[in-house]
Amino acid sequence: MPQPLSAPKATRREWIGLAIIALPCLVYAMDLTVLNLALPAISAQLDPSASQLLWIVDIYGFLVAGFLITMGTLGDRIGRRKLLLAGAAAFAVASVMAAFSRSAETLVAMRALLGVAGATLAPSTLSLIRNMFHDEHERQFAIGVWIAAFSVGGAIGPLVGGLLLQWFWWGAVFLAAVPVMVLLLVLGPKLLPEYRDPDAGRLDLASMLQSLGAVLAVVYGLKRIAEHGVDPRGIAVLLAGIALGAMFVRRQRHLPYPFLDVTLFRRPAFSAAIVAYALTGLAMMGVYIFMTQYLQLVLGLTPLQAGLATIPWSVCFTAGSLLAPRLARHWGARRVMVRGLVLAAAGFVVTALVTPPHALWFLVAGMIAMSIGLAPVMTVGNELIITTAPPERAGAASALSETSAELSGALGIAVLGSAGMLLFRLWLGPALPAGLEPAEGARALATLGGAMSVAGGLADGGAFAEAARTAFTDAMRAVAVFGAAMMLAAAWMAARLMRDGEGEGAPVPALDQAPGA
Structure with a gap:
C-alpha cells in the first residue's frame, strides 16, 4: 500500500x-x-x-x-x-x-x-x-x-x-x-x-507463566548443551521448554486477546522478517564465538589486539543500520533484505577462506561484509515486524522480534558451536600423542584452550599445538560455510515471501493517545 x-x-x-x-x-x-x-x-x-x-x-x-x-x-x-x-x-x-x-x-x-x-x-x-x-x-x-x-x-x-x-x-x-x-x-x-490498547483484556497469568517457562527452559537447555555437549539434563530441560511453548501457542488460539497473536504468522512479510532475523542471529553468534577464540588462540593476539580487530564489525554494523533507510528508499525493503543476506553470505564465505599469512585480513574482511549485510536486514526486518502487526499489538510484535533474536543467538551457540567443537574433536583426535593420560586427552579435546594447555605440558608439544590450531581453524571454516548456507536460505525465503513494495509504504495510522498522555 x-x-x-x-x-x-x-x-x-x-x-x-x-x-x-x-x-x-x-x-x-x-x-x-x-x-x-x-x-x-x-x-x-x-x-x-x-x-x-x-x-x-x-x-x-x-x-x-x-x-x-x-x-x-x-x-x-x-x-x-x-x-x-x-x-x-x-x-x-x-x-x-x-x-x-x-x-x-x-x-x-x-x-x-x-x-x-x-x-x-x-x-x-x-x-x-x-x-x-x-x-x-x-x-x-x-x-x-x-x-x-x-x-x-x-x-x-x-x-x-x-x-x-x-x-x-x-x-x-x-x-x-x-x-x-x-x-x-x-x-x-x-x-x-x-x-x-483501550480494548485490551486482562493479563492472562497462565500465558505469562507458560511463555516465561518456555523461553527460560529453552535458553537454559541450549546453553547447557553448548557447554556440556549432549547432556541429559540440558536435553530434558530443552524438551520441557518446547512442550511449554507448544502449550502456550495452543492457548493463544483460544484467547480473545492473546499474549501472542499467532495469526500474524499468516502474513508473509511478517513471517519472512521474523525467520530472516532469527537465522541471522543464529549464524552470526555461531561463528562469532569461534572468531574471538581464533584471534587469540590461533593468531596469538592479545585481548586488547583481539578487541581492536573486532572494532570494524561494530563500526560497519552501526553504519549499515543508519544507511538502511536510504537503501530501502532506492531499492525497496525486499531487495534490501535479499541483497543484504547475500552480502552476509559472501562474508561467511570469506571467513571460511582464512589462510596464513593473511588470515587476520580475511577474517576482518569477512566481519565487514557480514556486518554491512546484516545490519540493513535487521533494520528493515524490525520495521516490517512492527508495521505489519496491528498498531495495538506493536509492543507484543517487537517483543517477539527480540525474543527470536535471543533464542536464535542461544541456538547458534548451542547448535553451531557444538557442531564446530564436534568437528574439532574428530579432526584433532588422531593427533593425540601416544601415552597421553585419558583425563588429559579429554581435556585436550574439550576446547582449544585445553588443547594448548596440554601441549604446553608435553616435552615436544609444538606439533600437537599446531595440529590443535589447524583442527580449530577447519572447524571454524565449516561453521562459516553453514552460516553462508543459512543466509542464502533466508535470502531465498525473503525473495519468495515478500513482494516488491511491501514494507516500503506501510502506513502507520495516527494512534489514539491514552488518557493522561
Whole structure:
C-alpha cells in the first residue's frame, strides 16, 4: 500500500525523544558485557561459589529473554511509556543495589531484577518508535538508530568496564547505568507519547507463566548443551521448554486477546522478517564465538589486539543500520533484505577462506561484509515486524522480534558451536600423542584452550599445538560455510515471501493517545 502523502513528519520533540530512548538501549546491551572484566574483583571480595559466579553472569540475560513477551504484551495493555519508565526506575534502583552488594546472593538477586527491568526496554522503545515516526523513511532511520544503540552498547561494554575498573571499584560498572535511567525518567514524560490498547483484556497469568517457562527452559537447555555437549539434563530441560511453548501457542488460539497473536504468522512479510532475523542471529553468534577464540588462540593476539580487530564489525554494523533507510528508499525493503543476506553470505564465505599469512585480513574482511549485510536486514526486518502487526499489538510484535533474536543467538551457540567443537574433536583426535593420560586427552579435546594447555605440558608439544590450531581453524571454516548456507536460505525465503513494495509504504495510522498522555 503506498504511503499517504499526508503522513506527518517528525518534529524536534520526536528526534530528541529518539535520543532519549536510544540511550537506555545502549545501557541494556552494555550490561550484557560490561560485567566480565569485573569478575576477578567480585570473586575476591564476595567469594562466590562457582555456581553463584555463573548465575551472576547468566541470570541477567536469562530473565531478559524470558520476560520479553510478557513485557511487550503488558506495555500494550498499561501503556508503553508507563512500562518503559517503570522499567527504567527499577533498573536504576537495582543497579545501585548491585553496586553496593555485600554478598554473592544479593548480587545474584539484583542481577535478576536488572534482567526483569531490562526486558521492558526493547519492546517499549521499539513500539514507541512506531507511535513517534509516521513517515516510513524517518521510521526506518529511527529503527536504524535504535539497532545501532544496541550494537554500540555491546561493543563498548568491555571498554567502559575496563576504564571504570582502572579508577574505581567493581561496583562502578553498575553505576554507569544510573545517570542514563535518571535522564529517561526526567525527560521521558515530556518527550515520549503514551499509547495503550483501550480494548485490551486482562493479563492472562497462565500465558505469562507458560511463555516465561518456555523461553527460560529453552535458553537454559541450549546453553547447557553448548557447554556440556549432549547432556541429559540440558536435553530434558530443552524438551520441557518446547512442550511449554507448544502449550502456550495452543492457548493463544483460544484467547480473545492473546499474549501472542499467532495469526500474524499468516502474513508473509511478517513471517519472512521474523525467520530472516532469527537465522541471522543464529549464524552470526555461531561463528562469532569461534572468531574471538581464533584471534587469540590461533593468531596469538592479545585481548586488547583481539578487541581492536573486532572494532570494524561494530563500526560497519552501526553504519549499515543508519544507511538502511536510504537503501530501502532506492531499492525497496525486499531487495534490501535479499541483497543484504547475500552480502552476509559472501562474508561467511570469506571467513571460511582464512589462510596464513593473511588470515587476520580475511577474517576482518569477512566481519565487514557480514556486518554491512546484516545490519540493513535487521533494520528493515524490525520495521516490517512492527508495521505489519496491528498498531495495538506493536509492543507484543517487537517483543517477539527480540525474543527470536535471543533464542536464535542461544541456538547458534548451542547448535553451531557444538557442531564446530564436534568437528574439532574428530579432526584433532588422531593427533593425540601416544601415552597421553585419558583425563588429559579429554581435556585436550574439550576446547582449544585445553588443547594448548596440554601441549604446553608435553616435552615436544609444538606439533600437537599446531595440529590443535589447524583442527580449530577447519572447524571454524565449516561453521562459516553453514552460516553462508543459512543466509542464502533466508535470502531465498525473503525473495519468495515478500513482494516488491511491501514494507516500503506501510502506513502507520495516527494512534489514539491514552488518557493522561
